[in-house]
Amino acid sequence: DTAVSQTPKYLVTQMGNDKSIKCEQNLGHDTMYWYKQDSKKFLKIMFSYNNKELIINETVPNRFSPKSPDKAHLNLHINSLELGDSAVYFCASSLSYEQYFGPGTRLTVT
């Protein structure tokens, strides 16, 4: 069974659209994260939730809004998509320091 799963795996959309990515983990972890990996392969944290509470909010445009309905789920909604949002978005979870990543969502904005 996949420990950290994300949907969809691929997302192709046009500029200006709104889209959501979903993440679920069945590891019983308390903390979940969203990372963005750009075309230069640089992996950067965006948000983190601990037990449904937002604890990390990096300098991310407010078009990005995370939501955690419970500690096993973390979603990411993106409004008014721009070309520069094209990247791979990874969800991760952790119980302590070690973080485990989902398979990623490859977002392409055209």
Place this chain on the structure above:
Amino acid sequence: RKEVEQDPGPFNVPEGATVAFNCTYSNSASQSFFWYRQDCRKEPKLLMSVYSSGNEDGRFTAQLNRASQYISLLIRDSKLSDSATYLCASLFSGGYNKLIFGAGTRLAVHP
């Protein structure tokens, strides 16, 4: 200066070779470090955690040098399947389990 820096490579080595990568970090207060392996178009997978001076797991050895602020990863007896990008990460000392990643080092093992 980036918080975590790695030589992007690529390191091209023959099977059976020993190869080492270094990763430097700028925040002297960082306590915990991690090596992840990332295959092309896949997610990063945790390879090793480094909380004290070092860690060893089979062919892989990670060492931490706090005085010089770097972490190394040594791979012995390289296999073709070791070909991947190796990401170094430092745990942000301000709390909240924020990992700061380097840009990765590419390893290509050839027959």
